[in-house]
Amino acid sequence: MNKRIKIAVAGVGSCASALIQGVEYYTRNQNETVGLMYPEIGGYRLCDIEFVIGFDIDARKVGRPLREAIYSPPNCNMRVIPEDDFIEVINADAKVFKGPLLDGIAPHMRNIDQSITFIEDTTSSELTDEEYRQLLISHEVDILLNYMPVGAEEASAWYIENAIDAGVHIINCMPTYISTDxxxxxxxxxxxxxxxxxxxxMRSSYGASRLSEILQGSLMDSGLEVTQHIQMNMAAGSTQGEEHIINGRSANTDFLNMGEKSRLHNKHISKENVLTGQSEVRGRGMAGRTIFAGPSLTVVQRPGGVYQGTDNKICNIDIVAYGFGGARYELTARLSVQDSPNSGGIVADAIRFCKVAQEMGIVGYLRGPSAWTQKSPPLHMTTSDAKSECDALARRQLTRLTERQVHPITDMTNLVYTFQKSVTEYE
Ligand SMILES: NC(=O)c1ccc[n+]([C@@H]2O[C@H](COP(=O)([O-])OP(=O)(O)OC[C@H]3O[C@@H](n4cnc5c(N)ncnc54)[C@H](O)[C@@H]3O)[C@@H](O)[C@H]2O)c1
Incomplete structure (x- = not known):
């Protein structure tokens, strides 16, 4: 494809950095397919993605070229491209502008070592709604990636709703807008x-959500009754041998931010949506099942450490099920991953699904790609149904679901939603 997909990033954190470095890596190594679910989607490869503008509030990122900001602390994702290399997939003029802070920094994040937390920029003025929309338009942005920290509901709404007003397509990587309403x-x-x-x-390409979904789905499809599914996620400093003891840092910023329970409400619901979705999609209710999924443990930072990064995450899954004649099954799984790059591949797919769908005239939520790439899609699907919707879109083929969403939509009742708990009803 000659046409590039122009991307704006709101929240130039570790996930944005991992995505951008990954897109650059696959642009440099076009025969490399390891780590990619879809080398090509509707004719678009990763080398067709271009990052044109960023928005943040951190003093170490605001006002800087995007190519520098992605390496600024507290980002701690692994380096794929050396810091002093020219990154071709970032537009040479791409800069980071200051958006409104709103609820972007949780109070507890202001009380930890500055090298691992957010530092609010106080020198530049923040963009107004109109200035932000004009920047998106003048940079010809196709898609906005919302990478706000968990709990930043107001900030997310500001970036997303203003972008929609400017006619920009959305990939919402954080857990907001997760109730049906x-x-x-x-x-x-x-x-x-x-x-x-x-x-x-967003999910990761192969993370806790994917593993939980596949395990639970396969047990149910084998006729078993899953009565308990516990998914515990840890920022994993304590499992990294001596490294964390030397440098003191045991969690990425996303995990540190989620250390405060009040920020976690939507994230918790969203993670459990994956588990409940797999029951509901098979016509089974939740009665009698014990379900838990959530960020459960962040190892507290030791004061006085030299805070270098660790982006490691560990997920432990425990499932109890009953089968033939009431026989009991117990299943335990453990997955250890690099958190931020794990989300890069799936967002690179979501970007291209979004662009292809838009070219096909499909508007509103993409139900298949949302079910495949996100934890709280409007419509839950089995893993294989979500994948075949994505495969069809990658071939630019309409399906029974997407043909209802080609503009102009004549019957809004065709837009189906399932299983989204009202966020106020939960707990
Ligand atoms: N695999 C994963 O890491 C993964 C998976 C699923 C979802 N997510 C979600 O993606 C989001 C981003 O994750 P991350 O690891 O990049 O987080 P991060 O903490 O590294 O980055 C967040 C960025 O947002 C910026 N920010 C804060 N308030 C802002 C505001 N008002 N305006 C603009 N920028 C603001 C911060 O300065 C920081 O640069 C989080 O919500 C996370 O839970 C991550």
Whole structure:
């Protein structure tokens, strides 16, 4: 493809950095396919993605070229491209602008070592709504990636809703708009502006959500009754041998931010949506099942350490199920991953699904790609159904689901939603 997909990034944190470095890596190594689910989607490869502008609030990122900001602390993702290399997939003029802070920094994040937390920029003025929309338009942005910290509901709404007003397509990587009411309202607004959305709360290519979904789905499809599914996620400093003891840092910024329970509400719901979704999609209710999924442990930082990064995450899964004649099964799994790059591949796919769908005239939430790439999609699907929707879109083929969403949409009742708990009803 000669046409490039122009991307704006709100929140130039570790995930954005991992994505951008990964896109550069596959652009330099075009025969490399390891780590990619879809080398090509509707004719688009990773080398067709271009990052044109960033938004942040951190003093070490605001006002700087995007190519420098992605390496600024507290980002701690692994380096794939050396810091002093020219990154071709970032536009030479791409800069980081200061958005409004709103609820972007949790109070507890202001009380830890500055090298591992956010530092609010106080020198530049923040963009107004109009200035932000104009920047998106003048930079010809196709898609906004929302990478706000968990709990930054107001900040997410500001970036997403203003972008939709500017006619920009959305990939919502964080857990917001996860109730049916909120998702429906956003979809209506998007449809009016002919905007396409993938959301909400990105999964990793192979992370806790994918593993939980596959294990639970395969047990159920084998006729078993899953009565308990516990998914515990840890920022994993304590399992990294001597390294964390020397440098003191035991969690990426995302985990540190989630150390405060009040920030976790939506993230918790979103993670459990993956588990409940696999029951509901098979016509089984939740009665009698014990389900838990959530960021459960962040190892507290030792004061006085030299805080270098660790982006390691560990997930432990425990499942109990009953089968033939009531026989009991117990299944335990452990997955250790580099957290930020694990989300890079799937977002690189979501970007291209979004662009292809938009070229095909599909508006509103992309149900298949949202179910495949996100934890809280508007419509839950089995793993294989979500994948075959994505495969069809990658071939630029409409399906029974997507043909209802080609603009203009004549019957809004065709836009199906399932299983999104009202966020106020939960707990
Ligand atoms: N695999 C993964 O790491 C993964 C998976 C699923 C979801 N997520 C979610 O993606 C999001 C981003 O994750 P991350 O690891 O990059 O987080 P991060 O903490 O490294 O980055 C967040 C960035 O947002 C910036 N920010 C804070 N408030 C802002 C505001 N008002 N305006 C603009 N920028 C602001 C911060 O300065 C920082 O640069 C989080 O919500 C996370 O939970 C991550």
């Amino acid at each position: 909120d998702a429906q309202r956003l979809e209506l607004k998007a449809i009016k502006r002919k905007v396409t959305i993938v959301g909400s709360d």
